[in-house]
Amino acid sequence: MNSAKKISERLIKKYPNRRLYDTQTSSYITVTDVKQLVLDNEDFMVVDAKTNEDLTRSILLQIILEEEASGVPMFSSTALSQIIRYYGHAMQGMMGSYLDKNIQAFIDIQNKLTENSKGAFDGKPFSPEMWTQFMSVQGPMMQGMMTNYIEQSKNLFVQMQEQMQSKSVNMFTAFPFVAPEKDDKQQ
Numbered sequence: 610m611n612s613a614k615k616i617s618e619r620l621i622k623k624y625p626n627r628r629l630y631d632t633q634t635s636s637y638i639t640v641t642d643v644k645q646l647v648l649d650n651e652d653f654m655v656v657d658a659k660t661n662e663d664l665t666r667s668i669l670l671q672i673i674l675e676e677e678a679s680g681v682p683m684f685s686s687t688a689l690s691q692i693i694r695y696y697g698h699a700m701q702g703m704m705g706s707y708l709d710k711n712i713q714a715f716i717d718i719q720n721k722l723t724e725n726s727k728g729a730f731d732g733k734p735f736s737p738e739m740w741t742q743f744m745s746v747q748g749p750m751m752q753g754m755m756t757n758y759i760e761q762s763k764n765l766f767v768q769m770q771e772q773m774q775s776k777s778v779n780m781f782t783a784f785p786f787v788a789p790e791k792d793d794k795q796q
Contacts, residue, residue, distance in 0.1 A: 619646065619653035623664050629655065644672045711762060715755075 620632040655664045695704040
């Protein structure tokens with residue numbers, strides 16, 4: 610199944626001169642074009658032309674950096690600092706999974722709202738302009754829903770940490786550790 614997915618992915622090669630080459634269209638493209646692939650829900654993979662190293666994440670991070678630098682940023686400095694603090698931390702993997710699941714939950718909520726709204730707009734999905742209008746009217750309610758969701762998510766995360774800590778303590782109390790004896794010279 611994994612090889613079938615790779616076949617359907619659009620392959621983009623990055624050359625040493627930093628140019629991106631789309632093998633599907635046999636043409637050079639820009640990072641802006643890659644952003645459009647993301648917006649169009651196209652599956653793609655960016656690889657180094659010489660080493661075949663997967664560079665997809667670094668290109669996506671470059672797009673995020675450009676988006677954050679212009680317009681209204683999505684991440685506060687505090688949020689970015691907190692994310693950085695988790696690199697190298699024992700909870701790094703869990704934090705990544707936690708963020709992925711929360712973003713997916715947000716997407717699911719948005720998709721559900723879009724699906725439920727189709728009848729109200731002659732079967733058409735919400736356009737970005739419609740979302741703007743909807744959020745201007747429903748923003749406070751949505752903010753309240755998101756605050757409740759985040760609070761519940763936080764509580765579940767704290768409970769999970771407490772359970773892990775409790776199980777760790779129970780696991781280690783089963784081992785008879787002997788305290789090191791104090792040497793007469795140390796006293």
